[in-house]
Amino acid sequence: MRDTIQMPELPGEAPDGTIRRWLKREGDAVRAGDVIALVETERGVVELASEHDGALGAILVPAGKTAAPGTPLAELAAAGEGIPKAAPSPSAEKPAAPGARGVRPILMPKAGNDMEEGTLLRWAVAEGDQVKVGMVLFEIETDKATLEVESEFEGTLRRIVVKEGETVAVHTPLAYLADSEAALEAFLAAQGGEPGAVSQTEETGKAPAGGPQREVSTAVAAETAAATVLAGEGRVHASPAARKMAAEGGLDLGALAGRGSGPGGRILSGDLARAGAVSGTQPVAAKAQPAHKDPEGTVRKPMTPMRRAIARNLTQSAQTIPHFFMKTTVRAEHLEGMYRRLKPLIKVSFNDLLLAAVAHVMTHFPPFRCQVHGEEFLEFASCNIGMAVAVEDGLRVPVMMGVDKMTLVQLAQETKRVIQEARNGKSANAGKGTFTISNLGMTDTEEFTAIINPPESAILAVGKITDGVRVEQGEIRPARLLSVWLSSNHRVIDGITAARFLAELRKVLEAPEVLERNEE
Amino acid sequence: MSAPYDIAVIGSGPGGYVAALKSAQMGARTVLIEKGLVGGTCLNRGCIPTKSLLAGAELLHDIRSRAPEMGIEVGGEPTVKWEVLLARKEKVLDIQRKGLHFLFEKRGIALVSGEASLERPGRIAVKSPDGSKTVEARNVILASGSRPARIPGWPVDERVVTSDEALDWKALPESLLIVGAGVVGCEFACLLAEFGVKVTLVEMLSQFIPGMDADLSKGLERVFRKRKIAFFVDTKVEDLREHEGKMRATLSNGKTVEVEKVLVATGRCPESEALALGNAGIASERGFVTVNDRMETNIAHHYAIGDLNGRALLAHAASAQGLVAVKNALGGKEECTAPAPWCVYTFPEIAGVGMREDQAREKGIPIASGVFPMMALGKARAYGDTEGFVKVVRNRETQEIVGVHALGHAATEFIAAAAVLVHTKAKATDVADMIFAHPTMSEAVREAAEMSLFEGLHQPPAKAVRVRV
Numbered sequence: 001m002r003d004t005i006q007m008p009e010l011p012g013e014a015p016d017g018t019i020r021r022w023l024k025r026e027g028d029a030v031r032a033g034d035v036i037a038l039v040e041t042e043r044g045v046v047e048l049a050s051e052h053d054g055a056l057g058a059i060l061v062p063a064g065k066t067a068a069p070g071t072p073l074a075e076l077a078a079a080g081e082g083i084p085k086a087a088p089s090p091s092a093e094k095p096a097a098p099g100a101r102g103v104r105p106i107l108m109p110k111a112g113n114d115m116e117e118g119t120l121l122r123w124a125v126a127e128g129d130q131v132k133v134g135m136v137l138f139e140i141e142t143d144k145a146t147l148e149v150e151s152e153f154e155g156t157l158r159r160i161v162v163k164e165g166e167t168v169a170v171h172t173p174l175a176y177l178a179d180s181e182a183a184l185e186a187f188l189a190a191q192g193g194e195p196g197a198v199s200q201t202e203e204t205g206k207a208p209a210g211g212p213q214r215e216v217s218t219a220v221a222a223e224t225a226a227a228t229v230l231a232g233e234g235r236v237h238a239s240p241a242a243r244k245m246a247a248e249g250g251l252d253l254g255a256l257a258g259r260g261s262g263p264g265g266r267i268l269s270g271d272l273a274r275a276g277a278v279s280g281t282q283p284v285a286a287k288a289q290p291a292h293k294d295p296e297g298t299v300r301k302p303m304t305p306m307r308r309a310i311a312r313n314l315t316q317s318a319q320t321i322p323h324f325f326m327k328t329t330v331r332a333e334h335l336e337g338m339y340r341r342l343k344p345l346i347k348v349s350f351n352d353l354l355l356a357a358v359a360h361v362m363t364h365f366p367p368f369r370c371q372v373h374g375e376e377f378l379e380f381a382s383c384n385i386g387m388a389v390a391v392e393d394g395l396r397v398p399v400m401m402g403v404d405k406m407t408l409v410q411l412a413q414e415t416k417r418v419i420q421e422a423r424n425g426k427s428a429n430a431g432k433g434t435f436t437i438s439n440l441g442m443t444d445t446e447e448f449t450a451i452i453n454p455p456e457s458a459i460l461a462v463g464k465i466t467d468g469v470r471v472e473q474g475e476i477r478p479a480r481l482l483s484v485w486l487s488s489n490h491r492v493i494d495g496i497t498a499a500r501f502l503a504e505l506r507k508v509l510e511a512p513e514v515l516e517r518n519e520e
Numbered sequence: 521m522s523a524p525y526d527i528a529v530i531g532s533g534p535g536g537y538v539a540a541l542k543s544a545q546m547g548a549r550t551v552l553i554e555k556g557l558v559g560g561t562c563l564n565r566g567c568i569p570t571k572s573l574l575a576g577a578e579l580l581h582d583i584r585s586r587a588p589e590m591g592i593e594v595g596g597e598p599t600v601k602w603e604v605l606l607a608r609k610e611k612v613l614d615i616q617r618k619g620l621h622f623l624f625e626k627r628g629i630a631l632v633s634g635e636a637s638l639e640r641p642g643r644i645a646v647k648s649p650d651g652s653k654t655v656e657a658r659n660v661i662l663a664s665g666s667r668p669a670r671i672p673g674w675p676v677d678e679r680v681v682t683s684d685e686a687l688d689w690k691a692l693p694e695s696l697l698i699v700g701a702g703v704v705g706c707e708f709a710c711l712l713a714e715f716g717v718k719v720t721l722v723e724m725l726s727q728f729i730p731g732m733d734a735d736l737s738k739g740l741e742r743v744f745r746k747r748k749i750a751f752f753v754d755t756k757v758e759d760l761r762e763h764e765g766k767m768r769a770t771l772s773n774g775k776t777v778e779v780e781k782v783l784v785a786t787g788r789c790p791e792s793e794a795l796a797l798g799n800a801g802i803a804s805e806r807g808f809v810t811v812n813d814r815m816e817t818n819i820a821h822h823y824a825i826g827d828l829n830g831r832a833l834l835a836h837a838a839s840a841q842g843l844v845a846v847k848n849a850l851g852g853k854e855e856c857t858a859p860a861p862w863c864v865y866t867f868p869e870i871a872g873v874g875m876r877e878d879q880a881r882e883k884g885i886p887i888a889s890g891v892f893p894m895m896a897l898g899k900a901r902a903y904g905d906t907e908g909f910v911k912v913v914r915n916r917e918t919q920e921i922v923g924v925h926a927l928g929h930a931a932t933e934f935i936a937a938a939a940v941l942v943h944t945k946a947k948a949t950d951v952a953d954m955i956f957a958h959p960t961m962s963e964a965v966r967e968a969a970e971m972s973l974f975e976g977l978h979q980p981p982a983k984a985v986r987v988r989v
Contacts, residue, residue: 006989008987008988008989040974041888042888042889045985049989345810
């Protein structure tokens with residue numbers, strides 16, 4: 001039976017514990033009484049000893065993270081049963097550091113469902129270094145975030161094959177842990193001498209236990225050990241379906257020998273379908289060779305992943321979303337007064353008030369709570385609003401979920417947190433919004449229009465508040481004026497709907513006291 | 521009426537006078553309005569006079585407690601001549617005040633004597649025995665400070681006093697009830713008990729110096745117990761009246777205390793009434809002026825710093841806020857968010873910076889605490905004062921030091937090092953790698969940081985705790 005090891009009740013006023021160190025690795029044999037991890041409490045270190053014999057399965061809470069009592073920390077497979085990660089072997093008592101055969105490739109992790117490639121920003125270790133579990137190996141940048149990747153295994157880092165600055169597809173080997181130079185050579189020879197051509201048999205970027213969106217650190221390694229064994233034997237293991245498919249398609253199963261996704265590298269039909277993607281493991285950032293000589297002083301710069309993502313998304317948006325634009329001008333005296341009054345009390349920002357006002361109106365306008373996917377709308381019950389946050393060399397759009405259900409106090413705290421996260425390279429709830437606010441009010445921009453952030457339905461562009469005049473009862477009076485432009489996706493929003501939305505928004509912004517009514 | 525000033529500062533305490541000096545240094549035309557002596561509470565009725573008196577008390581304590589074991593002989597029983605100590609205190613204050621006047625003059629700050637009240641934004645009426653005048657300024661920094669609170673219904677005479685009056689007692693009382701064991705109450709208890717006053721300390725809340733780390737409070741209780749200072753926590757004074765020439769207090773625990781004098785030390789109230797804040801539309805809460813991190817009030821070009829805004833009630837916080845207010849008044853956009861260390865000048869001293877353990881827990885920070893006792897510190901042993909400890913609170917995930925709390929000789933000095941660590945978000949792991957000079961009291965900070973990592977060398981190893989999972 002497979003069981004989980006849970007965080008026990010710990011002494012101290014706060015019962016949570018932080019994993020200080022794992023003393024066993026995934027796949028290690030565990031005897032009853034063995035200490036498997038050290039946990040820190042407020043007052044000291046507690047040793048977690050196993051109650052049962054077995055083998056340690058997947059580690060669910062890595063070193064340095066905190067968990068409440070009852071949280072599963074790792075899987076424990078009972079003695080004699082299959083172990084989820086590493087194949088049980090007679091040598092399980094004395095775990096060979098890098099996988100069987102002494103070689104373990106380290107792969108570009110897949111740190112998110114839509115991650116296809118990553119740029120290796122920085123190696124934290126060098127060839128020849130002793131790598132330990134939990135040690136930061138390298139830092140990568142995806143189009144969403146930069147993250148540090150920790151090792152899940154230990155051993156000697158023999159060779160780095162992807163250099164800093166290179167962009168490669170997920171699951172591409174970046175480096176190899178190996179017992180010896182000879183073992184690595186043998187391994188690579190068995191792979192056809194092509195470090196980049198290894199097709200991996202297992203999803204190894206670990207999905208964190210807590211939920212789908214945690215992108216903090218991704219333990220990574222690969223189990224390709226069995227592959228080399230079989231490749232060396234000169235015989236191809238494949239399922240009957242795969243053989244049939246290969247025969248029909250005239251494919252050579254030998255090309256995938258031992259690298260299938262079945263047990264022991266057995267080739268399955270799905271592997272053949274994916275075979276085309278093998279080339280996807282090649283470095284994808286081919287260097288563009290300039291056809292002519294650039295003028296002196298010119299620098300060619302590759303786009304960062306973030307810039308590429310911005311370019312891709314917004315080009316697609318500008319070219320395919322039928323935008324239409326609408327402007328209104330708001331008298332901002334009350335809004336400014338409210339901001340000045342609340343700022344010292346609850347540290348609310350001007351942007352927070354805009355968010356609250358938009359959410360307040362959005363609740364009555366379902367089209368603004370929609371994402372557009374092909375010929376379908378995805379209508380959300382709550383108001384999920386993105387904020388365009390300028391970061392170094394680009395922009396991130398973290399999304400605030402359920403703004404309509406937040407008090408101003410909560411909103412003020414939450415926006416501060418997600419903006420800070422965005423500046424640190426992480427976009428909260430990316431892709432879950434239906435509406436974005438782009439606020440350039442702190443600059444000298446009086447008004448501007450914005451491009452919709454797909455698949456959202458609209459975006460509000462907010463300029464600065466200016467001194468102007470208004471005619472009231474035939475008299476010219478000074479006024480504080482704020483112009484906002486609404487860009488709407490005509491696929492989901494019609495002109496009259498947008499006009500009503502904007503009129504409603506103006507009303508709320510001019511009498512914003514309504515936003516405070518839910519401050520209970 | 522003269523042309524408007526760039527900045528008018530109301531109040532010349534450590535908030536106001538620092539603001540005025542900064543303002544003048546930055547080239548602004550500056551006026552400083554003060555109704556009494558320059559230097560505010562800090563210099564005239566707070567920090568400096570109490571520390572002058574405490575210096576005498578601590579010296580006497582040292583002679584009594586440490587001199588004999590060091591072979592120092594003092595002819596006869598050492599005692600204090602209170603009137604001499606008072607006169608020395610006055611001399612100290614006088615020198616400091618003269619120093620301020622000298623600085624104001626050299627920096628071209630106009631000093632106006634009298635009580636300030638706002639007529640409207642940017643316009644201040646100053647009343648003094650010599651007549652009234654009006655001051656106009658583009659920016660106004662309110663720094664009128666605070667005064668000791670009194671308890672409504674209690675007699676107001678020379679027998680029931682606040683710290684303001686106690687600092688000028690002509691003679692020491694034979695017995696004293698101190699109501700409120702905050703910073704002021706504890707410092708006075710420490711001071712006067714050393715001089716032979718029979719002190720009883722009563723605190724309504726459950727610990728000494730509410731708001732301070734509870735272990736520090738317990739440490740101070742232990743010190744007071746050794747010094748035979750009677751104290752009651754969780755106790756109220758239900759009734760206070762004269763009885764046969766003495767003041768008789770009935771406590772909520774049923775006890776009665778008869779004393780010659782009563783010192784009310786229950787807190788401080790803002791000096792905001794005379795300012796007539798309403799005339800300028802400035803918002804306040806219970807008299808404390810509401811400000812943001814930039815020290816801005818709700819009215820443009822009007823700032824409030826120090827005790828008046830109720831944020832910290834610490835002289836050094838007021839000074840820091842004063843600098844921020846001046847820079848913002850002159851076009852800056854600074855915020856005052858640095859952690860302010862705080863000090864209690866009992867002997868041994870108490871100091872802290874950053875978060876308490878319970879505050880960190882409330883914020884959801886996973887913490888680990890390390891405590892290092894002064895008893896294990898070479899310098900403390902050699903010096904002859906091994907009372908106290910340092911506690912370091914670490915974030916278990918980021919390793920950052922989030923708070924440092926200290927009781928011990930020179931704690932108010934080495935807390936500066938801890939404040940730097942907290943302000944710069946130093947990691948406990950880094951501090952454990954830093955070299956602290958030996959032998960010093962400040963080594964206790966490094967040792968406590970190591971203890972918080974459960975890696976201290978100068979304490980016996982903790983017993984291993986093993987849990988079956």
